[in-house]
Amino acid sequence: MKMGARIVFAGAALFLGTGFALAAESEQAAQKPYTVEDGKVDKKTFNGWRRYTESCLRCHGPDGAGSSYGPDLVESVKHMTQDQFNEIVVNGRTNVSAATTSVMPPFGDVEDVVTYLDDIWAYLKARADGVLGRGRPPRIGD
Amino acid sequence: MRSSGLWLMAPAFVLLAGTASGNDELIKLSKDPNQWVIPSGDYANTRYSTLNQITKDNVKNLRPLWTFSTGVLRGHEGGPLVIGDVMYLSTPFPNNVFALDLNNNGRILWKYEPKQDPTVIPVMCCDTVNRGVAYADGKIFLHQADTTLVALDAKTGKELWSVKNGDPKKGETGTSAPLVVKDKVLVGISGGEFGVQAHVTAYNTKDGSRAWRAYSEGPDDQILFDANTTELGKPVGKDSSIKTWQGDQWKIGGGGTWGWISYDPQLNLIYYGSGNPSTWNPVQRPGDNKWSMTIFARNPDTGIAKWAYQMTPHDQWDYDGVNEMILVDVNVKGQPTKALVHFDRNGWLFYVPTNHVCMDYEPFKVSYTAGQPYVGATLSMYPPKGENNLGNFIAWDPSTGKIVWSNSEPFSVWSGALATAGDVVFYGTLEGYLKAVDMQTGKELYKFKTPSGIIGNVNTFTHGGKQYVAVLSGVGGWAGIGMAAGLTQVANAEDWHKAVSGTHQPTAAEKAIDTAGLGAVGAYKALANYTQLGGVLTVFGLSE
Numbered sequence: 001m002k003m004g005a006r007i008v009f010a011g012a013a014l015f016l017g018t019g020f021a022l023a024a025e026s027e028q029a030a031q032k033p034y035t036v037e038d039g040k041v042d043k044k045t046f047n048g049w050r051r052y053t054e055s056c057l058r059c060h061g062p063d064g065a066g067s068s069y070g071p072d073l074v075e076s077v078k079h080m081t082q083d084q085f086n087e088i089v090v091n092g093r094t095n096v097s098a099a100t101t102s103v104m105p106p107f108g109d110v111e112d113v114v115t116y117l118d119d120i121w122a123y124l125k126a127r128a129d130g131v132l133g134r135g136r137p138p139r140i141g142d
Numbered sequence: 143m144r145s146s147g148l149w150l151m152a153p154a155f156v157l158l159a160g161t162a163s164g165n166d167e168l169i170k171l172s173k174d175p176n177q178w179v180i181p182s183g184d185y186a187n188t189r190y191s192t193l194n195q196i197t198k199d200n201v202k203n204l205r206p207l208w209t210f211s212t213g214v215l216r217g218h219e220g221g222p223l224v225i226g227d228v229m230y231l232s233t234p235f236p237n238n239v240f241a242l243d244l245n246n247n248g249r250i251l252w253k254y255e256p257k258q259d260p261t262v263i264p265v266m267c268c269d270t271v272n273r274g275v276a277y278a279d280g281k282i283f284l285h286q287a288d289t290t291l292v293a294l295d296a297k298t299g300k301e302l303w304s305v306k307n308g309d310p311k312k313g314e315t316g317t318s319a320p321l322v323v324k325d326k327v328l329v330g331i332s333g334g335e336f337g338v339q340a341h342v343t344a345y346n347t348k349d350g351s352r353a354w355r356a357y358s359e360g361p362d363d364q365i366l367f368d369a370n371t372t373e374l375g376k377p378v379g380k381d382s383s384i385k386t387w388q389g390d391q392w393k394i395g396g397g398g399t400w401g402w403i404s405y406d407p408q409l410n411l412i413y414y415g416s417g418n419p420s421t422w423n424p425v426q427r428p429g430d431n432k433w434s435m436t437i438f439a440r441n442p443d444t445g446i447a448k449w450a451y452q453m454t455p456h457d458q459w460d461y462d463g464v465n466e467m468i469l470v471d472v473n474v475k476g477q478p479t480k481a482l483v484h485f486d487r488n489g490w491l492f493y494v495p496t497n498h499v500c501m502d503y504e505p506f507k508v509s510y511t512a513g514q515p516y517v518g519a520t521l522s523m524y525p526p527k528g529e530n531n532l533g534n535f536i537a538w539d540p541s542t543g544k545i546v547w548s549n550s551e552p553f554s555v556w557s558g559a560l561a562t563a564g565d566v567v568f569y570g571t572l573e574g575y576l577k578a579v580d581m582q583t584g585k586e587l588y589k590f591k592t593p594s595g596i597i598g599n600v601n602t603f604t605h606g607g608k609q610y611v612a613v614l615s616g617v618g619g620w621a622g623i624g625m626a627a628g629l630t631q632v633a634n635a636e637d638w639h640k641a642v643s644g645t646h647q648p649t650a651a652e653k654a655i656d657t658a659g660l661g662a663v664g665a666y667k668a669l670a671n672y673t674q675l676g677g678v679l680t681v682f683g684l685s686e
Contacts, residue, residue: 049520050506050520053517053519053520053521054506054508054515054517054518054520055514055515057521057623058267058268058335058515058623059264059623061623061624061626061627062521062522062523062624062627062629062630063627063630065626065627065628066626066627066670067622067623067624067626067627068216068217068269068617068618068621068622068623068626068669068670068674068675069215069216069269069618069622069675070623072627092264094260096260098213099215100215101214101216101235101236101260101263101270103260103261103263103264104264105261105264105265109511110511110514111509111511112508112509112511112514134630135522135524135630136502136504136520136522
């Protein structure tokens with residue numbers, strides 16, 4: 001189900017894409033999923049910040065920086081691939097024991113998250129790569 | 143200083159009005175300063191104690207006398223009850239309840255461990271807090287994260303009855319302390335960030351059967367408004383809520399009731415506030431969004447609203463109106479008047495812990511899914527320009543409307559305040575300090591760093607003739623989320639303003655950035671550099 005969902009959405013993104021340059025684009029995107037110029041971000045990365053704030057901030061803190069109980073994603077994302085990231089977001093993660101009650105819910109059915117998984121990844125990767133600071137990212141063209 | 147009001151001095155009225163045994167016993171107990179029987183201290187929510195053994199002159203000799211680890215990490219809001227020789231406290235999820243024997247250094251008399259599905263944890267917006275248990279009629283009442291309300295035998299911890307108050311699958315969760323009024327236990331609901339249709343419900347303390355439920359928004363028979371319900375003296379009329387929402391949006395309207403309830407036995411009214419409407423994006427919910435952000439006065443026997451006052455129509459800032467309704471008697475033009483004082487987020491001296499933080503708030507469109515956040519806005523919090531502190535603890539004079547003194551704190555002050563007849567005010571800081579200051583001047587008289595940041599409420603009681611002060615430590619709550627990693631810098635805010643202000647030309651004053659100020663502010667101060675998770679009760683007393 002989750003893999004199917006991912007393929008469908010990736011397909012949708014390609015349909016919405018700009019045509020012939022797709023192959024080269026997706027290869028480049030695998031390297032750098034974001035575009036940051038002069039500290040300003042593209043629409044996708046900006047949208048990733050917004051969607052992050054809607055669905056992730058309440059546990060992972062503002063700008064992916066972590067909370068008293070949700071890990072610092074800027075750090076976490078340095079140690080995982082996009083596939084691993086997607087798997088955790090879609091399926092969630094539970095860690096309940098005597099010492100901890102850490103429950104990340106699955107977001108696989110949440111439209112506001114799965115539709116924009118690539119964007120959220122782009123935003124966090126830009127943060128993790130050190131090319132984007134905290135706060136509302138300025139947009140290219142602003 | 144709080145003078146005794148008419149309602150305190152009219153036990154005859156109380157005896158005539160009361161019907162159930164919980165009524166008189168609880169009112170009487172709540173007036174005993176040696177105990178702490180109601181989660182907020184008393185029915186008027188003043189958090190003022192007449193105990194005066196600890197004074198501004200001897201509080202410098204205060205020291206921690208014993209401690210108790212709750213065994214749970216995450217935000218510790220609320221505080222313990224003290225009834226007779228027993229202290230009762232609840233923990234964040236999994237919401238364990240302990241009865242501690244004050245005669246034996248806090249030995250555990252019993253422990254109640256609810257079994258809850260951990261999938262409720264991520265549905266709790268802002269940490270898995272619990273604001274405390276309630277007591278009446280030999281029973282302890284616990285409001286669990288999964289919205290179960292359970293009555294326990296206060297002597298043994300045995301479960302007497304249990305009822306489900308809400309549905310976490312719809313985003314409803316439980317964090318607030320219940321309040322017992324006469325023969326009913328009242329409880330609110332959390333979930334304003336999840337698009338719930340919030341409510342306050344009354345259950346009969348005897349057996350947990352439901353007595354009434356009043357929603358924050360909806361048709362009149364759901365919000366329990368009738369022809370006599372007024373706002374500012376005028377009847378609100380039919381459908382006062384649904385006509386201020388578009389279509390069926392009131393069904394996911396928010397108005398969370400996770401704060402404190404106060405009660406006036408003489409007027410027979412309970413008072414509480416409702417929180418923000420759902421979503422945070424005001425464009426998606428046109429209308430005044432009644433009755434979110436509202437102070438309600440209701441009859442506790444029937445739930446019918448006598449009056450309501452909406453503090454912030456069509457909220458655009460998430461100004462939750464749930465902070466306590468403090469009931470006091472003031473002189474208005476020489477006439478003693480029963481007044482309600484409420485410090486919303488938008489006499490005597492009132493001691494107010496505050497945030498000293500700026501916030502930018504930008505909405506965007508979101509879809510609603512039951513059980514998922516329904517937020518629709520981004521936030522950026524940052525310190526005020528050129529300022530060093532993110533919090534203040536202030537003394538405010540309601541008769542002049544002026545701040546009398548203000549103590550700056552490096553971080554927002556997230557704890558409750560406790561004022562005492564010993565002329566001392568206590569509060570806790572996010573780095574973990576329990577502080578005692580002079581009531582009149584604010585001068586710091588004592589401080590002690592507890593194991594973790596304090597976001598709960600300080601209380602006081604006596605045992606064996608000696609006065610103690612108790613507070614829970616355990617950083618979390620919104621402070622643990624929004625501030626743990628530090629706030630953004632003022633420079634980012636400037637860029638944001640430029641970007642969103644469109645054709646608006648900033649004035650010279652707006653253009654000026656105090657770049658020197660940025661360094662001085664230490665604008666990137668992270669709470670995580672000062673404290674980590676914890677879960678400890680500390681009990682202080684004067685050294686022998």
